[in-house]
Amino acid sequence: MTSLKRQLVTAGLLVGLCSPAPAMVLCTGRTGTGTLRMRETCTSRETQVDPVELGLQGPPGDPGEPGPPGDPGPAGDSGPQGDAGPPGDPAVSGPAQPFVCLKAKLPAVSTASGDSVCADLMMFCVAEFLNDTKTGLVHACGATGDMFPAADVLCCHF
Numbered sequence: 001m002t003s004l005k006r007q008l009v010t011a012g013l014l015v016g017l018c019s020p021a022p023a024m025v026l027c028t029g030r031t032g033t034g035t036l037r038m039r040e041t042c043t044s045r046e047t048q049v050d051p052v053e054l055g056l057q058g059p060p061g062d063p064g065e066p067g068p069p070g071d072p073g074p075a076g077d078s079g080p081q082g083d084a085g086p087p088g089d090p091a092v093s094g095p096a097q098p099f100v101c102l103k104a105k106l107p108a109v110s111t112a113s114g115d116s117v118c119a120d121l122m123m124f125c126v127a128e129f130l131n132d133t134k135t136g137l138v139h140a141c142g143a144t145g146d147m148f149p150a151a152d153v154l155c156c157h158f
Contacts, residue, residue, distance in 0.1 A: 108149035
């Protein structure tokens with residue numbers, strides 16, 4: 001082993017074994033020759049030596065634990081406008097109509113139902129209600145006047 005290599009190995013061992021200080025560096029003469037010294041900082045008459053350039057770097061260690069996630073970046077630009085949707089049903093087009101509901105009566109002792117009463121008004125049946133305010137029962141629109149005589153029917157149109 002050459003003298004310089006022996007000095008480098010010795011310096012490397014000293015750096016690894018003897019120094020509890022976290023910021024030790026290798027120093028040599030200003031021209032890059034001379035004794036290799038280990039110091040906290042090189043003097044003005046010395047030049048710092050890179051231990052990797054001298055071949056004093058060991059093999060890579062095991063990968064460390066992943067760090068915490070970073071902060072989210074700023075919001076990006078909005079994307080381009082999407083394609084137009086398919087054309088709508090022509091039967092539904094036209095100005096919007098208001099939602100209108102009214103209360104109708106189911107004829108007593110009849111085969112008429114909430115559906116038929118509302119259809120006569122060109123509306124649809126939402127529900128049938130008994131006039132009995134104690135129960136407040138709601139029935140399907142297909143129930144007839146025979147079953148629920150004089151029931152209220154809620155008819156709506158929009």
